[in-house]
Amino acid sequence: MTQDQPTTQPSARPPLQIKLANPRGFCAGVDRAIDIVNRALDVFGPPIYVRHEVVHNRFVVDSLRERGAVFVEELHEVPDDVIVIFSAHGVSQAVQQEAEARGLKVFDATCRAGDQGAHGSAALRQAWPGVRSDRPRRPPEVEGTMGRYDTRYGGAIYLVEDEQDVRELPVRDPSRLAFVTQTTLSMDDTAKVIDALRERFPEIQGPRKDDICYATQNRQDAVRELAQGSELVLVVGSVNSSNSNRLRELSERMGTPAYLIDDASQIDAAWLEGVASIGITAGASAPEVLVKGVIERLTELGAAAPEELDGRAETITFSMPRELREQVIVSEA
Numbered sequence: 001m002t003q004d005q006p007t008t009q010p011s012a013r014p015p016l017q018i019k020l021a022n023p024r025g026f027c028a029g030v031d032r033a034i035d036i037v038n039r040a041l042d043v044f045g046p047p048i049y050v051r052h053e054v055v056h057n058r059f060v061v062d063s064l065r066e067r068g069a070v071f072v073e074e075l076h077e078v079p080d081d082v083i084v085i086f087s088a089h090g091v092s093q094a095v096q097q098e099a100e101a102r103g104l105k106v107f108d109a110t111c112r113a114g115d116q117g118a119h120g121s122a123a124l125r126q127a128w129p130g131v132r133s134d135r136p137r138r139p140p141e142v143e144g145t146m147g148r149y150d151t152r153y154g155g156a157i158y159l160v161e162d163e164q165d166v167r168e169l170p171v172r173d174p175s176r177l178a179f180v181t182q183t184t185l186s187m188d189d190t191a192k193v194i195d196a197l198r199e200r201f202p203e204i205q206g207p208r209k210d211d212i213c214y215a216t217q218n219r220q221d222a223v224r225e226l227a228q229g230s231e232l233v234l235v236v237g238s239v240n241s242s243n244s245n246r247l248r249e250l251s252e253r254m255g256t257p258a259y260l261i262d263d264a265s266q267i268d269a270a271w272l273e274g275v276a277s278i279g280i281t282a283g284a285s286a287p288e289v290l291v292k293g294v295i296e297r298l299t300e301l302g303a304a305a306p307e308e309l310d311g312r313a314e315t316i317t318f319s320m321p322r323e324l325r326e327q328v329i330v331s332e333a
């Protein structure tokens with residue numbers, strides 16, 4: 001007769017741990033830009049033209065397109081007598097003037113934080129005028145900022161992307177030189193370029209540190225912490241989103257493999273083999289609903305409930321253009 005023995009199960013693998021970066025996803029400028037398109041659709045009805053993707057996110061752009069937003073790259077694609085929204089990344093003065101000359105009704109969704117770079121550039125125009133760059137395709141923020149520069153006084157503005165560019169800068173008068181930076185760059189890489197500028201041109205003027213916006217900084221700090229405690233990082237964001245790419249890159253530089261994904265459908269289960277902890281973050285243009293989808297997919301693949309890391313609270317908001325603010329309708333009882 002055999003007696004029942006206590007069964008010894010082979011030790012089951014602990015469930016995959018999920019950590020969420022904090023902060024992640026939408027920033028105040030993105031929130032406002034998307035609200036502007038949605039409110040314009042509510043108030044004026046479709047079509048609402050948007051110059052450039054309002055933010056660099058496929059899901060956001062597709063959703064707004066479904067509501068009647070029409071995305072174009074240049075104003076000549078826009079018919080007369082329509083409403084146009086400038087994307088969160090800003091536009092050059094030439095684009096603004098073209099819209100004015102054509103009498104187009106414009107709502108400017110340029111990020112208030114990104115605008116500082118453009119304003120910085122505008123402030124420099126008396127002393128360091130001119131526009132010049134031979135790069136064929138520049139990010140829209142760069143296009144917008146460089147295009148805020150007044151060429152009438154015969155100076156020059158250059159796009160400097162790395163230390164090599166700094167070494168090659170053909171500067172005539174180093175005492176009349178200043179810099180601004182794009183808002184969504186890598187903090188580490190930008191610091192290197194600025195150090196090189198200050199070393200070669202000790203008199204150069206500029207921001208104390210850089211013009212990288214609060215949201216980019218916070219998300220880069222958060223992904224640093226996330227990557228430290230994870231074996232793999234997933235960054236939710238689109239391939240054309242600069243700040244999202246910087247998050248993936250930063251994780252990889254810290255030695256934690258990272259993938260940039262638009263949504264849960266792009267997760268390859270093979271990535272998780274032998275991985276015990278996975279970190280999730282999202283670029284400033286990626287909505288939280290996509291992060292939720294990623295968590296759901298990972299749960300299906302055996303992950304435990306996610307744990308959110310402590311992070312920096314963000315309280316900043318930017319106001320909507322007056323005409324698009326919610327109207328409070330007070331009805332008489």
Ligand code: 0CN
Pocket residue numbers: 029030054055056057088089111114141184240241242243244283284285
């Ligand atoms: O992804 P975004 O639309 O822009 P980039 O990171 O590509 O510059 O995010 C919003 C940021 C802005 C402006």
